[in-house]
Each structure stands twice: as structure tokens, then as C-alpha cells.
Amino acid sequence: MSLSEFTGDVAACLTTLSFFPQAIRVIRTRDTRAISLVMYLLFTTGVALWGVFGIMTMQWSIIVANAITVILAAMILGIKIRDVAAQRGKPPA
């Protein structure tokens, strides 16, 4: 494995792993106030497309990394959407 391949692999591990603590935090605290809905809409779609790119080019490391990330990002997005919907359903203060 070349140094550039190793750097890319470490980078992929870090960016994929990073969504675990955020997903765990959101699931535990149920607090999504500071989380941007638009960020997670764009990010989840983008990561899903990275997965499609991985399937099209048959690159397993890209498929696996993005499959894990899309699950975590979609969980955070789902809880955020539920919070936004609940907030809209409330009578005005």
C-alpha cells in the first residue's frame, strides 16, 4: 500500500467514524436544536450519491464507508425532521 493510499484510508475511516459520536449524542439527548436540517438533507443525499458512485465504479471501500455514513446521517436527519415537525405542530407561544 502506498503512502497516499494509506492517507486516503485513514481519512475515510476518520470521516466515517466521526458520525458515530454525533448520532449517539442525538439519540441519547434527543437534542437537535443546534443541528442544521439543510446540512443533513444535503449531506445524506451527497453520501448516498457517493455510495452510488462506488457501486458504478465497483470500489468496495467507497461503498462500505458511505453505506455506514448514510445510515448514521439518515438517523440524525430523521430525528431532526421529527423535531422540526413537532415544533411546527405546537401552538404559537
Added chain:
Amino acid sequence: MSLSEFTGDVAACLTTLSFFPQAIRVIRTRDTRAISLVMYLLFTTGVALWGVFGIMTMQWSIIVANAITVILAAMILGIKIRDVAAQRGKPPA
């Protein structure tokens, strides 16, 4: 441009752009309570390494996308670290 290249480019645009609304939200509201410190530590390091990978393999699209993302992620991380530090400095309630 092949369909897979187009898919990868759209994916890269979406995942890079997604950090703009989150950075803007954090800067405006100064609210980082729901943001995971560990996520942004891992993510910012990972994206910086993706940039190094781009430099090593001389792929300009990877360099540019990750340079933009690392700036946005580092801004969110910086505000989060400041908040965590301020919280630790407070006397216990």
C-alpha cells in the same frame, strides 16, 4: 464526462456545500449544545487528511472540495471548543 464521474461530482458538491448551512447556523445562533465535539475533532482531521491525499495524488477537485470543507468544519469545531472551555470554567451549579 461519464455518468459515474458526474455522480461523484454531484456527491462532492452536496457533501461540501452541506457544511455551509451548519456553519452559518452555529455562527448566527452561537448554539453548539447538540453538536458533538468528538465528531468535529475526527471529521476535521479526516477532511484535512483527504486534502493531503488530494495533494499527494494531484487531484485538484479533491484538494478544492476538502479545503472548503476543512475551513467550515474547523470554524464549527472552534466555536464548539470555545463553548466547552467556557462551560468548564463555570462554577458548578
